[in-house]
Amino acid sequence: xxxxxxxxxxxxxxxxxxxxxxxxxxxxxxxxxxxxxxxxxxxxxxxxxxxxxxxxxxxxxxxxxxxxxxxxxxxxxxxxxxxxxxxxxxxxxxxxxxxxxxxxxxxxxxxxxxxxxxxxxxxxxxxxxxxxxxxxxxxxxxxxxxxxxxxxxxxxxxxxxxxxxxxxxxxxxxxxxxxxxxxxxxxxxxxxxxxxxxxxxxxxxxxxxxxxxxxxxxxxxxxxxxxxxxxxxxxxxxxxxxxxxxxxxxxxxxxxxxxxxxxxxxxxxxxxxxxxxxxxxxxxxxxxxxxxxxxxxxxxxxxxxxxxxxxxxxxxxxxxxxxxxxxxxxxxxxxxxxxxxxxxxxxxxxxxxxxxxxxxxxxxxxxxxxxxxxxxxxxxxxxxxxxxxxxxxxxxxxxxxxxxxxxxxxxxxxxxxxxxxxxxxxxxxxxxxxxxxxxxxxxxxxxxxxxxxxxxxxxxxxxxxxxxxxxxxxxxxxxxxxxxxxxxxxxxxxxxxxxxxxxxxxxxxxxxxxxxx
Amino acid sequence: xxxxxxxxxxxxxxxxxxxxxxxxxxxxxxxxxxxxxxxxxxxxxxxxxxxxxxxxxxxxxxxxxxxxxxxxxxxxxxxxxxxxxxxxxxxxxxxxxxxxxxxxxxxxxxxxxxxxxxxxxxxxxxxxxxxxxxxxxxxxxxxxxxxxxxxxxxxxxxxxxxxxxxxxxxxxxxxxxxxxxxxxxxxxxxxxxxxxxxxxxxxxxxxxxxxxxxxxxxxxxxxxxxxxxxxxxxxxxxxxxxxxxxxxxxxxxxxxxxxxxxxxxxxxxxxxxxxxxxxxxxxxxxxxxxxxxxxxxxxxxxxxxxxxxxxxxxxxxxxxxxxxxxxxxxxxxxxxxxxxxxxxxxxxxxxxxxxxxxxxxxx
Numbered sequence: 067x068x069x070x071x072x073x074x075x076x077x078x079x080x081x082x083x084x085x086x087x088x089x090x091x092x093x094x095x096x097x098x099x100x101x102x103x104x105x106x107x108x109x110x111x112x113x114x115x116x117x118x119x120x121x122x123x124x125x126x127x128x129x130x131x132x133x134x135x136x137x138x139x140x141x142x143x144x145x146x147x148x149x150x151x152x153x154x155x156x157x158x159x160x161x162x163x164x165x166x167x168x169x170x171x172x173x174x175x176x177x178x179x180x181x182x183x184x185x186x187x188x189x190x191x192x193x194x195x196x197x198x199x200x201x202x203x204x205x206x207x208x209x210x211x212x213x214x215x216x217x218x219x220x221x222x223x224x225x226x227x228x229x230x231x232x233x234x235x236x237x238x239x240x241x242x243x244x245x246x247x248x249x250x251x252x253x254x255x256x257x258x259x260x261x262x263x264x265x266x267x268x269x270x271x272x273x274x275x276x277x278x279x280x281x282x283x284x285x286x287x288x289x290x291x292x293x294x295x296x297x298x299x300x301x302x303x304x305x306x307x308x309x310x311x312x313x314x315x316x317x318x319x320x321x322x323x324x325x326x327x328x329x330x331x332x333x334x335x336x337x338x339x340x341x342x343x344x345x346x347x348x349x350x351x352x353x354x355x356x357x358x359x360x361x362x363x364x365x366x367x368x369x370x371x372x373x374x375x376x377x378x379x380x381x382x383x384x385x386x387x388x389x390x391x392x393x394x395x396x397x398x399x400x401x402x403x404x405x406x407x408x409x410x411x412x413x414x415x416x417x418x419x420x421x422x423x424x425x426x427x428x429x430x431x432x433x434x435x436x437x438x439x440x441x442x443x444x445x446x447x448x449x450x451x452x453x454x455x456x457x458x459x460x461x462x463x464x465x466x467x468x469x470x471x472x473x474x475x476x477x478x479x480x481x482x483x484x485x486x487x488x489x490x491x492x493x494x495x496x497x498x499x500x501x502x503x504x505x506x507x508x509x510x511x512x513x514x515x516x517x518x519x520x521x522x523x524x525x526x527x528x529x530x531x532x533x534x535x536x537x538x539x540x541x542x543x544x545x546x547x548x549x550x551x552x553x554x555x556x557x558x559x560x561x562x563x564x565x566x567x568x569x570x571x572x573x574x575x576x577x578x579x580x581x582x583x
Numbered sequence: 584x585x586x587x588x589x590x591x592x593x594x595x596x597x598x599x600x601x602x603x604x605x606x607x608x609x610x611x612x613x614x615x616x617x618x619x620x621x622x623x624x625x626x627x628x629x630x631x632x633x634x635x636x637x638x639x640x641x642x643x644x645x646x647x648x649x650x651x652x653x654x655x656x657x658x659x660x661x662x663x664x665x666x667x668x669x670x671x672x673x674x675x676x677x678x679x680x681x682x683x684x685x686x687x688x689x690x691x692x693x694x695x696x697x698x699x700x701x702x703x704x705x706x707x708x709x710x711x712x713x714x715x716x717x718x719x720x721x722x723x724x725x726x727x728x729x730x731x732x733x734x735x736x737x738x739x740x741x742x743x744x745x746x747x748x749x750x751x752x753x754x755x756x757x758x759x760x761x762x763x764x765x766x767x768x769x770x771x772x773x774x775x776x777x778x779x780x781x782x783x784x785x786x787x788x789x790x791x792x793x794x795x796x797x798x799x800x801x802x803x804x805x806x807x808x809x810x811x812x813x814x815x816x817x818x819x820x821x822x823x824x825x826x827x828x829x830x831x832x833x834x835x836x837x838x839x840x841x842x843x844x845x846x847x848x849x850x851x852x853x854x855x856x857x858x859x860x861x862x863x864x865x866x867x868x869x870x871x872x873x874x875x876x877x878x879x880x881x882x883x884x885x886x887x888x889x890x891x892x893x894x895x896x897x898x899x900x901x902x903x904x905x906x907x908x909x910x911x912x913x914x915x916x917x918x919x920x921x922x923x924x925x926x927x928x929x930x931x932x933x934x935x936x937x938x939x940x941x942x943x944x945x946x
Contacts, residue, residue, distance in 0.1 A: 378821060379823070380820045380821060400823045400825075401820070401821060401822065401823035402822065402823025403823070405823070411821070413821060415817075418815040418817055418818055419815070419817045419818055419821055420818070420821065421818065422811055422814050422815040422818045423814075423815070424814045424815075425810070425811070425814065429807065432804075432807055432822075433811065433818060433821070433822045434821075434822060436804055436807070436822065436823075437823065442804045445803050445804050445805060446802055446803055446804075447802050447803060447804060447807065449802070
C-alpha cells in the first residue's frame with residue numbers, strides 16, 4: 067500500500083510530485099526518502115504524530131527549507147523552490163497554524179502587506195469581497211483583526227492565499243483552533259475549492275476530520291512515508307496504527323463516585339482584563355469532587371490563560387472566599403503555599419512556564435518542589451535529592467532522556483510534557499489543575515498522560531482539566547463546562563453531552579460577534 | 584546565529600586563549616603601523632606589569648574593586664535586571680563609610696572597620712534602592728534610572744568634599760581629613776615574603792566574597808530563584824517566587840557589593856575622601872561581569888585580566904610614551920575579542936541561502 071498505485075483511479079496528471087525527499091538537521095533525519103504526489107482538485111491529508119516530519123515536509127514544499135536530497139516536480143517539470151516567493155509564483159499557497167496578522171490593522175490592510183505593491187486598499191477590498199462571496203467565506207475587508215474570532219482570522223489567511231491564485235493550498239493543522247461548527251464551515255469552503263480544481267494538502271492528526279474531508283492520505287512516521295492510501299478503504303484504527311507504528315491502547319474513564327465531597331471550589335471568580343488583548347473573567351464557578359475529572363472546554367483565547375493564572379495563584383484578586391480547597395479559603399495564597407496544602411498545577415506552556423528550558427531536569431524539579439518535602443533545607447539545595455526525584459519522575463513516567471540529567475530544552479515536546487505531568491502526579495496532589503495536558507504531544511504520550519490523570523482521580527483526587535480537545539474531554543472528563551468569552555457554563559455530565567451541544571456553547575457569542583467588547 | 588548543541592569543556596577553555604592570541608596579532612599590527620616596536624609594546628602591556636612579585640600584588644589591588652563590584656552585578660544580570668549604576672552605588676558606599684570614619688575617628692579598628700563595612704554597604708544599597716523601588720512601583724526602566732543616578736552620586740561626593748566635609752587644613756584642596764589609622768585597611772605582611780606591593784586585606788575579602796557568591800548562586804534557593812527569574816520569569820511566578828522581591832533583592836546585593844568596593848577602595852588606597860574615589864570601576868565591572876560569563880568565580884579571573892590591561896595601558900603610556908587613545912584602542916580590542924570568542928563558543932553562524940523578508944515574518 068505504500069505505492070501510489072492506489073491513486074490510479076485519478077486520471078489527471080499529477081500537479082505536484084516530490085520524489086525521495088530527504089532532510090537532515092545535523093544528525094537528525096527529519097524526512098527520509100519521502101515521496102508524495104497530489105493531483106488537481108484532490109484533498110490530500112498528511113497524517114502523522116508530532117515530530118513525524120509533517121511540518122518539515124510542507125516547509126520544503128513551500129520553499130522555507132531546502133531538502134538535502136530529492137526532486138520536486140510541478141506539472142511534470144522539475145523545479146527548484148528556493149523560497150516562499152517562488153513557491154507562490156508557481157501557485158503554492160500556505161496557511162500557517164499560527165497566523166501572521168497584525169491585530170491593529172484591518173483585513174484589507176493586512177492583505178495588502180502580503181501583496182505585490184501597487185494595489186489600492188479600495189480595489190483590494192472589492193476583490194476580497196468578491197472572492198469571499200464566491201466561496202461563502204464571509205470576510206469583511208474593513209474589519210479590524212482584533213475584533214475577529216480565530217475562525218474568522220483563519221479565513222482572512224485563506225483569502226490572502228486565494229488572492230495569489232494558487233493551484234495547491236497547504237493548510238497546517240487548520241482545525242486546531244476552531245469549534246466543531248467552524249470546522250464544518252471550513253470544510254465546506256475547502257470542498258468548494260476542490261471542485262474548482264484547487265488541490266489541498268491538509269495536515270492533521272485528527273482522524274475523524276480527515277475522513278470527513280480528504281480522499282487520500284499520506285502517513286509519515288519518524289520522517290518516513292509509511293504509506294499513501296485512499297481513505298475510504300481504511301478504518302480509523304488502521305490509520306492510527308500506521309501513524310503510531312504500534313497497537314493503539316484504548317482508555318476510558320471509570321464512573322465517578324456517586325456522592326463524594328467537594329475538594330475544590332471556585333465561587334464567582336471575576337477578573338477584570340488587564341489589556342485589550344486579554345479576556346475578563348465573569349462569575350466563573352467551579353466545583354470539583356474527589357475522584358472526578360472536571361473538564362473545561364473552550365477555544366483558546368476565551369479566558370483560559372486568565373483562569374489558569376488565577377487557579378495557580380499567579381494572579382490574586384482582593385476578595386476572600388473565592389477559592390476553597392478542602393473547606394479552606396486559599397484565595398490569598400500564592401502558588402507555593404497552595405502546593406504545600408496539596409495542590410498541583412500543570413500550565414499549558416511547557417517552555418518558560420511549566421519548565422525552564424535552559425535548566426536541567428533536576429533544577430526543574432525544584433521549580434514546583436522547592437516548598438515541598440526536604441529538597442531545600444535551611445535554604446540549601448539538596449542536589450542529590452533533586453536528581454533522584456528527577457530520575458524517579460523519568461522512570462515512572464517513561465520520560466526518555468538523551469543523557470543523564472539533561473537540559474529541559476533537549477527533551478522532545480512529548481517527553482518534556484510527560485516530565486511536567488509526572489512532576490506533579492508523583493506527589494499525589496489532592497487537587498490537580500491542568501491546562502491542555504496533551505497539546506502538541508504524540509498519541510502514545512497523550513494516552514499515557516490521560517491514563518495518569520485517570521489513575522490520580524481514581525485515588526480520590528480531584529482533577530480540573532482545561533482542554534480544547536473535545537475528544538480528550540469526552541474520553542476522560544466526568545463533567546464538562548464550557549468557557550466562552552470569560553464565562554463558564556454550568557457543568558454537565560459528559561454522558562449527557564454531545565459534540566454539537568458543546569460546540570454551540572463554545573461558539574456561543576462568536577456567532578454574535580458584535581456583542582463582544 | 585544558532586546556539587551550539589554541545590560545547591566541549593576543552594573548547595571553552597581554549598576560546599580565551601585564541602582570543603588573546605588574536606588580540607596580540609592585531610595589537611602588534613596596530614603598534615607596527617604606528618611605528619612602535621610591536622614586541623616591546625606587547626611586552627610593556629602584558630609582561631612588564633607583572634614581572635615582579637610586588638607588581639602581582641598591585642595587580643590584585645587594581646582588580647579588587649572590580650571583582651567585588653562585578654560579583655554583585657552578576658546577581659542582577661542573572662536575574663535580568665540591568666543595573667548599570669554600580670559606579671554611583673560605589674560612590675555612595677564611599678560616602679557612607681567615609682562619614683562613619685570621619686565621625687568616629689576615636690573608635691578602635693575592631694569596631695570602626697565593621698561599622699564602615701556596614702555603612703558602605705548600606706550606602707550602596709540605599710543608592711540601588713532608588714531604581715529598584717521605582718521599577719517595582721512604577722515600572723520605570725532601571726537602566727536609565729541607575730545610570731542617571733551615577734551622575735547625581737558623583738556630584739554629591741564632589742559637593743561634600745568641597746563643602747561641608749572639607750578638611751579646613753587642606754589648603755583649599757577638595758579633600759576630607761585623613762582617616763584615623765583604625766579606619767584604614769592595612770597591607771598584608773605575607774609570612775617569609777613580606778609586603779607584596781600594595782596588597783591589602785581587602786583583596787582577601789574580595790576573593791572570599793566571590794566564592795561565597797558562587798556558592799549562593801549555585802547551591803541555595805536564593806540563587807535558584809534569581810536564575811529562574813532571569814531565565815524564565817513566567818516560570819518563576821509559577822514557582823511562587825515574587826518578581827518584585829527578586830528585583831529588590833538583586834539590586835540590594837549589587838548595591839551592597841558596590842558600596843563595599845567603594846569602602847575598601849578608599850580605606851585601603853586613599854585614606855580620605857576626594858572628588859574622584861572611583862575611576863570608572865562601576866562601569867568596568869559591567870564588562871568584567873560579562874567577561875566572566877556571569878559566573879562569580881570567573882569574575883576573579885576576568886577582573887585580573889581587565890586590571891592587567893589597565894595597568895599595561897598605564898605602563899605603555901609611561902615607558903613608550905604611547906598616547907592614551909592607542910592604549911584605549913588596544914584594551915578595546917582585547918575585550919572585544921574575549922567577548923566575541925565567547926559568543927562564537929556558544930553560537931555558530933548559519934548561512935541561509937534565501938534571505939527574503941517574508942521568510943522572517945512567516946517563521
